[in-house]
Amino acid sequence: MDKKILAVVAVVAVVAVVAAVVVFTANGDKDEDLPNSNNLEGRLAVFGNANNDDYLDSRDVDYVKQIIAGEVEPIYYDCYKSYGGALVKRCLADANVDGKIDEADVKWIERMVDREKNMQVYFYDVDAVIGSCTYPLTTAAVGYKSNYDSMIILGAVDNVKYVCNQVGSNGGNHQNDQGVYHKWFTVFDGAECFGSRFTPDYEVFVKEGNTPPSFMLSGTRAWFDPNMEETCAPIGIDVVRLPFYEDNWTVPAIITLGYLLNHEKQAYEYAEKADSVYQTIEDALKDVPLKDRPLVFASYSINSVSGMHGGVHELVTLAGGRTVIDEGYQKGSLDGEAIYAMDPDWIISSQYFGFMETYEDHDSCQKAMYTQYGTTDGKYEKNIVMTDAYKNGRVLLFNQGVYMGTASYVACAYLANHLYPDKFNFDVDALFEDYLSKYHSDWKAEDFKDIDYLELQTYLDKKSEFGI
Numbered sequence: 001m002d003k004k005i006l007a008v009v010a011v012v013a014v015v016a017v018v019a020a021v022v023v024f025t026a027n028g029d030k031d032e033d034l035p036n037s038n039n040l041e042g043r044l045a046v047f048g049n050a051n052n053d054d055y056l057d058s059r060d061v062d063y064v065k066q067i068i069a070g071e072v073e074p075i076y077y078d079c080y081k082s083y084g085g086a087l088v089k090r091c092l093a094d095a096n097v098d099g100k101i102d103e104a105d106v107k108w109i110e111r112m113v114d115r116e117k118n119m120q121v122y123f124y125d126v127d128a129v130i131g132s133c134t135y136p137l138t139t140a141a142v143g144y145k146s147n148y149d150s151m152i153i154l155g156a157v158d159n160v161k162y163v164c165n166q167v168g169s170n171g172g173n174h175q176n177d178q179g180v181y182h183k184w185f186t187v188f189d190g191a192e193c194f195g196s197r198f199t200p201d202y203e204v205f206v207k208e209g210n211t212p213p214s215f216m217l218s219g220t221r222a223w224f225d226p227n228m229e230e231t232c233a234p235i236g237i238d239v240v241r242l243p244f245y246e247d248n249w250t251v252p253a254i255i256t257l258g259y260l261l262n263h264e265k266q267a268y269e270y271a272e273k274a275d276s277v278y279q280t281i282e283d284a285l286k287d288v289p290l291k292d293r294p295l296v297f298a299s300y301s302i303n304s305v306s307g308m309h310g311g312v313h314e315l316v317t318l319a320g321g322r323t324v325i326d327e328g329y330q331k332g333s334l335d336g337e338a339i340y341a342m343d344p345d346w347i348i349s350s351q352y353f354g355f356m357e358t359y360e361d362h363d364s365c366q367k368a369m370y371t372q373y374g375t376t377d378g379k380y381e382k383n384i385v386m387t388d389a390y391k392n393g394r395v396l397l398f399n400q401g402v403y404m405g406t407a408s409y410v411a412c413a414y415l416a417n418h419l420y421p422d423k424f425n426f427d428v429d430a431l432f433e434d435y436l437s438k439y440h441s442d443w444k445a446e447d448f449k450d451i452d453y454l455e456l457q458t459y460l461d462k463k464s465e466f467g468i
Contacts (some may be wrong), residue, residue: 143197355401
């Protein structure tokens with residue numbers, strides 16, 4: 001390749017939040033200097049999981065004893081005591097996070113193995129910050145679609161006592177001003193609304209007659225209120241920030257939240273289904289060098305290079321593709337000429353329509369998606385028509401509902417089928433149908449045909465019907 005593109009002053013304080021609905025773009029990543037949340041090797045990101053697997057059990061106690069005896073070497077990871085603070089090294093065997101691995105950690109982990117209630121547990125959060133909460137988590141306040149899905153997956157619907165106004169309504173009765181995601185999450189109709197997830201109304205939690213939730217389920221501080229911990233602590237609310245779409249970490253986020261909620265069985269059931277895709281891909285490609293993998297240009301609107309911590313970049317890496325960032329390109333805006341010079345083998349694009357997005361009915365949603373893709377100046381189709389990938393039909397469209405969150409293994413299977421047709425033949429529709437039947441049983445995969453994931457040719461065959 002010759003070219004490279006280039007404070008709590010009052011408990012009731014209302015803290016402004018950065019809009020989490022906005023996906024990371026070239027100029028919007030505020031976490032350049034923070035470790036990614038997939039810094040850890042294991043998937044249960046709680047301090048006390050000493051052997052760094054998916055389980056908190058007696059093997060962790062034995063492992064700490066081996067470390068103390070000098071029989072095994074502890075593994076340390078980069079993390080932060082506070083967001084934006086100094087980088088420190090910590091080991092998951094250091095259960096009480098005091099910087100030492102000793103008998104105190106053995107006793108601490110023994111209590112964790114016994115699932116002792118009302119004890120403090122530390123975890124590694126989405127921003128590589130050491131978070132803490134009281135075990136087990138109970139009642140929740142939740143915002144953002146993938147966070148709601150996580151509570152459904154874990155069988156913790158009844159734990160959700162507060163929702164944002166994208167699911168509830170400002171009046172809290174779901175009869176007026178229903179949120180845009182309400183149709184997907186009617187199971188939470190009994191919850192009270194705490195207002196915008198961008199600017200949470202913390203006063204709701206302390207008003208007369210209300211009981212504050214055990215925890216706020218949130219995401220990265222770059223998009224959700226970075227002062228949430230300071231605001232919520234005096235009310236007795238823990239803040240749990242886990243990566244349900246960032247950094248290839250959806251499964252570990254479910255496993256970690258499953259432990260913290262004491263809903264581990266449901267977490268492992270989900271992990272088994274997702275692993276049937278992820279692990280299959282990893283095993284099949286373990287001997288394929290990165291340089292020999294298909295080059296995939298992943299972009300939300302095909303006018304910029306997307307990077308880690310956003311969703312669409314993660315999809316490529318999980319499906320076994322080689323990203324343009326792997327080739328030395330930098331995140332940033334670019335035009336059709338630059339994409340042509342890049343010469344990717346495949347192009348994938350995001351659409352903000354479809355499953356769990358702007359959806360009224362199938363046909364109107366499809367029209368909106370096709371119109372956006374085909375008529376937007378300087379983006380989408382117009383930026384790639386000269387590329388060989390486009391000419392060869394190697395362009396795939398996804399909506400955020402199937403690649404940016406807990407259903408992401410579905411899109412991953414679809415992409416892997418196309419990147420490696422000689423290696424994979426996942427029944428993607430069956431995977432999606434299974435996901436919906438388990439977690440959104442009012443819907444079927446057919447309701448989203450050619451909206452959830454589709455090839456370029458499908459779009460080309462139908463776009464004339466919409467006058468594109």
